[in-house]
Amino acid sequence: MKFGGILGFDNGIIVAPMGADVSGPELVAAVANAGGIGLIASPVNKYELTVKAIRQTRNLTKKPFGAGILLEFDQEKTINAIFDEKLACMEVYWGDFPKEMVDEAHKHGVKVIHQVGSVKAAERAIAAGVDCVIAQGVEAGGHIAGTVSLTALVPRVVDVARDWGIPVVAAGAISDARGYVAALALGAKGICVGTRFIATHEAYANxxxxxxxxxxxxxxxxxxxxxxxxxxxxxxxxxxxxxxxxxxxxxxxxxxxxxxxxxxxxxxxxxxxxxxxxxxxxxxxxxxxxxxxxxxxxxxxxGLVNDIVSAREVIRRYVDGAKAIIQEMGQIYLAENNHKGHGASMEEEDGEADLIVEDGWAWV
Structure with missing residues (x-):
């Protein structure tokens, strides 16, 4: 299921590191096996328990995965465990992660994903040299740092990150493929999903x-x-x-x-x-x-979560659904002009520029 991969993963779908242990080894491994980015909900400042969770996950997948870190609390021991175990990535949230820490992560081969709830927080994360920014809208479940809706926040963060070549991921109420495509239209390269993944067989939730x-x-x-x-x-x-x-x-x-x-x-x-x-x-x-x-x-x-299925099925629905929507939209909005043939254009009339369609692309 390769589609819109980021950070070296097959697709741009991230499972949020939902605590305390909902995003445990089974869910993270299942997402990783389906080509997504699985993030363990790390224990707070516990070296041995973090190593245990990482190794339990590795028993279930050969694919790369990461872990989430809540910056509200001292996390030195947990971060050291992530570095020592050489995870593919680490998501940090609810606080600043300075450049020296980002550089340290990079020395250990760990990419840094910073989740933010505002443009100012995104600017700080980008200045610190992170590899990816998650823009979380106020619609999201769990802990929410911001007060701005996803549709307002994501394009602003995309504009800030564009010159740095840093991918932006959207988070907040994206429970089906329509939300995935909407996030892509806003400029995001992927999505971070929580609620939809709780309703899976592998999620460690009651x-x-x-x-x-x-x-x-x-x-x-x-x-x-x-x-x-x-x-x-x-x-x-x-x-x-x-x-x-x-x-x-x-x-x-x-x-x-x-x-x-x-x-x-x-x-x-x-x-x-x-x-x-x-x-x-x-x-x-x-x-x-x-x-x-x-x-x-x-x-x-x-409201769009209507069944409990496997994490792999959730990702399949996102990927296949997004492909189908994009294809359908292309057929509707970028259809070739049947009257003028392939590469035809609509001529300018009455001083107004009209739509030009050529080789599957459209512009004015």
Whole structure:
């Protein structure tokens, strides 16, 4: 499934490094095997656990893959593990990644992908020498740094990156091939996808969470900072579940501290984790407790997620669907003029320049 490959991969489809461990070895390997860019949701500042996750993924694929790093926290140990294991790429997010760190990554043969939510952040990333920029629109699920829609943000970031020859990837509510083609039309070279990949067999998410994605539409998500306030106050987009609706307007003093009841437990990267109300951890297959009271991250593209399939099938739909749309649009908008034959042009009349079609290309 080669189509629009970037950074040496067969296609330009990236699976977002969804935490805490949704983007685990099985999902990352499945995306890699299908020619996409798989990104492990790395443990926070844990060398041994990061190496373990990388090696588990390598047991499932011979293809290159990468890992995601959340810059909000100290990640020196995790980054060192990525360098030592010589991954193909590393996605960084939610903070600056200075030139000296980009240069260090390059010394280890690791390409740097920086996800941003604004033009200014993109400019800083480009100046630091990154290999790729992901422009994330406010429609995206999970943690969202920006406030601008994808269609407004991507062309601006593309304009900034063009002179540097740096590819831009679009992220935010791209759940089918139509969104993929739209991103390409905006100037992006690929897409970064989260919500659609949660609803796959390989995603390390609880089945309850996966099924809930099938029941919600684009107007049933909410951008909020309600979750994980104790350690990190950040906006996320999640499903507007009955639990979330009840607590949506909770004052800033409400947070996931010890005063909140325990609503469940999970095993995350081999460690048992207690989940209190308003925890920012989504449910994985080991999670027990009140699943309906847990956060469920999802973007506004959730209304287009209608089934649970393999990650390979998701990528096939993106690739084959995009090819079909582009071909159909070419037939409609770039069709040869049957009356004048191949290479014909529409002559200028009344002082107005008309459309010229030649060898499959069109211009005025």
């Amino acid at each position: 089945d309850y969470y996966k099924q809930q994605l099938l029941n919600y539409k684009e107007n049933q998500t909410d951008r909020t900072d309600l979750y994980e306030r104790l350690t990190w106050r950040a906006n996320v987009r999640c499903l507007n579940t009955p639990f979330h609706q009840k607590w949506h307007d909770a004052p800033d003093t409400v947070q996931n501290d010890d005063s909140q009841p325990i609503i469940g437990k999970s095993i995350i990267y081999s460690n048992e984790t207690i989940l209190r109300r308003f925890s920012g951890q989504v449910a994985n297959p080991t999670t027990t407790g009140k699943l309906e009271d847990m956060v469920m991250y999802a973007g506004q593209g959730v």
